Amino acid sequence: MTAIKELKAVARPRAGKGAARAERRAGRVPAVIYGEKQEPVTISLNHREINKIIYAGHFLTTLFEIDVDGKKHRVIPRDYQLDPVKDFPLHVDFLRVSKGASVTVEVPVHFVKQEASPALKGGGTLNVVAHTVELECPAESIPESIEVDLSGADFGDSFHLSAIKLPSGVTWAGQGDDTLATIVAPVGAEEEPAAAEEPKA
Structure with a gap:
């Protein structure tokens, strides 16, 4: 509470x-x-x-x-x-x-257990798309934050609203399944395939 x-x-x-x-x-x-x-x-x-x-x-x-x-x-x-x-x-x-009323609030998104992500340990970058999310919740039960667990996250992985478990009585206030973050490969790893495709242009 x-x-x-x-x-x-x-x-x-x-x-x-x-x-x-x-x-x-x-x-x-x-x-x-x-x-x-x-x-x-x-x-x-x-x-x-x-x-x-x-x-x-x-x-x-x-x-x-x-x-x-x-x-x-x-x-x-x-x-x-x-x-x-x-x-x-x-x-x-x-x-x-x-008392008992619901409110719409913006709460911060925290990305936890980054050290347990093989991609981030391998030089990848966490590209945060949404630093906050809009929630509909009872005024007495406003979460301090929403946590996204990055354990096992690999290159190319993305994290969406639908995959996050919300506290009881709390719902998303926005529309659609927004992307919260993606795991981006190191720049060098992306440049090699691009260089191979250049002769086709």
Whole structure:
């Protein structure tokens, strides 16, 4: 079960760029909570705290309970903006999530046991096509990552969504059987057949 992290926030009655800039000058980050057919709630967060949480990783796949002046909101981050120069958070969007609800999230793909692949040990290259995948899953059961086992992988092998076993209750949100990665032979091994075919041109 996904651990729910707690965040404290204060209500931000005013919206707009001027009010947002004032919050940032005060060391806070403007944010909004929306969804579930309820009115949006504008809030502000402690800059140091939210900055630390974002850079700790898995921010967009973490369930939060935000305490806004005593009222608690169960949410998942949907988007955040960073300063293009200094990389500190400028704004965060949170989506309300009721108990038992499903959410669509992007999780990272990890390629494990690369040392057990004969092709990679023989000089081959792992060509990663998808670094993340989109999943539909219960908000309480968001996987931290999806693992692809490369044990025994040989030259020319490819790895597809359909071959990956997902946790219970989790399904692919995308369309089709996407390729996650392929094993590519060393450059020299590919050039020899190409050179042999050149006289035909």
